[in-house]
Amino acid sequence: MAAALAAIRVGFDVTIFERASEIRAAGNILNLWPPPQKVLKLIGVDTRDLGAPCKVFFHNADGRQRAEVKLTPEVEREFGGGFIGLLRWGLYQRMLAALPPGTIRLDHNLTAIEDLGGSVRLDFANGETFDADVVIGADGINSAVRKSLWGDAPIRHQHLHLVGGYLFLDDAPDGIGVLSHNRTTQVSYTPIRHDGKWGYEWWVLEACDPADPPPADLIGFSRERAAGFPQKVRDLIAATPVEHMQRWEIRDRPPIPQWSKGRITLVGDAAHPTSPYAAYGAGMSIEDGYFLARELAAVDISDDAAVSGALQRYEDRRKPHTSRVSQEAYRTGRMFHHLPAPLRPVRDFVFDHTPFLQKMVGDEMPKHILSQLAEIEDADPYVPPHMKEKASAA
Ligand SMILES: Cc1cc2nc3c(=O)[nH]c(=O)nc-3n(C[C@H](O)[C@H](O)[C@H](O)COP(=O)(O)OP(=O)(O)OC[C@H]3O[C@@H](n4cnc5c(N)ncnc54)[C@H](O)[C@@H]3O)c2cc1C
Numbered sequence: 001m002a003a004a005l006a007a008i009r010v011g012f013d014v015t016i017f018e019r020a021s022e023i024r025a026a027g028n029i030l031n032l033w034p035p036p037q038k039v040l041k042l043i044g045v046d047t048r049d050l051g052a053p054c055k056v057f058f059h060n061a062d063g064r065q066r067a068e069v070k071l072t073p074e075v076e077r078e079f080g081g082g083f084i085g086l087l088r089w090g091l092y093q094r095m096l097a098a099l100p101p102g103t104i105r106l107d108h109n110l111t112a113i114e115d116l117g118g119s120v121r122l123d124f125a126n127g128e129t130f131d132a133d134v135v136i137g138a139d140g141i142n143s144a145v146r147k148s149l150w151g152d153a154p155i156r157h158q159h160l161h162l163v164g165g166y167l168f169l170d171d172a173p174d175g176i177g178v179l180s181h182n183r184t185t186q187v188s189y190t191p192i193r194h195d196g197k198w199g200y201e202w203w204v205l206e207a208c209d210p211a212d213p214p215p216a217d218l219i220g221f222s223r224e225r226a227a228g229f230p231q232k233v234r235d236l237i238a239a240t241p242v243e244h245m246q247r248w249e250i251r252d253r254p255p256i257p258q259w260s261k262g263r264i265t266l267v268g269d270a271a272h273p274t275s276p277y278a279a280y281g282a283g284m285s286i287e288d289g290y291f292l293a294r295e296l297a298a299v300d301i302s303d304d305a306a307v308s309g310a311l312q313r314y315e316d317r318r319k320p321h322t323s324r325v326s327q328e329a330y331r332t333g334r335m336f337h338h339l340p341a342p343l344r345p346v347r348d349f350v351f352d353h354t355p356f357l358q359k360m361v362g363d364e365m366p367k368h369i370l371s372q373l374a375e376i377e378d379a380d381p382y383v384p385p386h387m388k389e390k391a392s393a394a
Helices: 002-009 034-042 073-078 088-098 144-150 218-226 231-238 281-297 304-337 341-353 356-375 385-393
Strands: 029-032 052-060 065-068 083-087 110-115 120-124 129-132 135-137 156-169 176-181 186-194 197-207 245-252 264-266
Touching: 002 034, 002 088, 002 281, 029 034, 029 088, 029 156, 029 197, 029 281, 034 281, 034 356, 052 186, 052 341, 052 356, 065 356, 083 088, 083 197, 088 186, 110 144, 135 144, 144 264, 156 186, 156 218, 156 304, 176 231, 186 231, 197 218, 197 231, 197 304, 218 231, 218 245, 245 304, 264 304, 281 304, 304 356, 341 356
Parallel strands: 052 176, 083 186, 135 264
Antiparallel strands: 029 083, 052 065, 052 083, 110 120, 120 129, 156 197, 156 245, 176 186, 186 197
């Protein structure tokens, strides 16, 4: 949707083909860094009150601070706190509202794709075909577009799983998010804002064997893992309705050297699936769409060489950033959950008593993410024509 909104903003006629027969969020909890928030605003998404702003800290399970994720005061001011917590559905609703009616065609499962030179032919399981000038594969970790361009490759199972949940509260949270680890497990929370309501999201993350059956009782599993962590997160877990909980196995893929071919390219998880350790996979998908639309807007879309040049410039710009983030997220997961048992006390001593973790996740990682902000133009937010009509009718 972000790629579509960005392309519409620069004047393209866009259709989104979605295999599902209804629009819903496949997950619940989400956090967004400032660069995707800035992009969302620029591509016409209403970001007012979209999430709960928070400052984020890394702690050990006893509550001792190990690192503070440092954004600059200017960024915190501009984005009402910087990092935000929200529900995925809340974001999707805002993006849907910004899309011109009829942009999404449901029940369109892409089965084949062929670059005809001058256009691209799409085949769908329902028997329909469609010819497009450019195709953007935004079809996730199991991307059919990626497979047709570059063949199949196995997914990287990180041997980690995550149970996450959320709840609403009457009072506004304190604006603090805490990511805590003991020797084996992460138990974390951040405030959320959704549909005018305050609350918290939390998650429990640890090593797993993908061959094992998933835990049958998510509440029991989460409570058990959170024993020994501070009371606040235990209370949040205890108060969460079971229908607000979900479990995921964490998977990604190592970076690939090339995304685009001819008139076809990839964005988001189709290009660079990323573990939630970065809290940035969705954010990078949003950024991809923005940078891609800018390159396409600058060329004659009927010129094959100009289009493939634009797609190449887009991916050359995006690959260093997205590979770094996804590989760092992978390594962080390994460091916290897959270190051999005898080394864990040494790791935790270093995290508790040296600035190592502060440098790594508190200073360097946000600095790198925030460097994206400078690359995103400072322009007035785009208001799509159907939203302008709505506003003038009102
Ligand atoms: C537990 C968890 C927590 C996370 N937390 C965060 C976070 O806090 N912040 C963050 O930024 N990121 C987070 N992420 C990562 C984020 O969810 C993903 O990076 C993001 O959803 C990728 O978006 P996407 O649009 O590229 O792919 P997807 O969200 O996978 O969407 C792909 C779409 O393509 C459709 N599709 C697939 N195949 C076809 C086909 N053949 N034909 C037609 N349609 C098709 C699918 O139905 C789907 O709608 C998290 C991920 C997980 C698992």
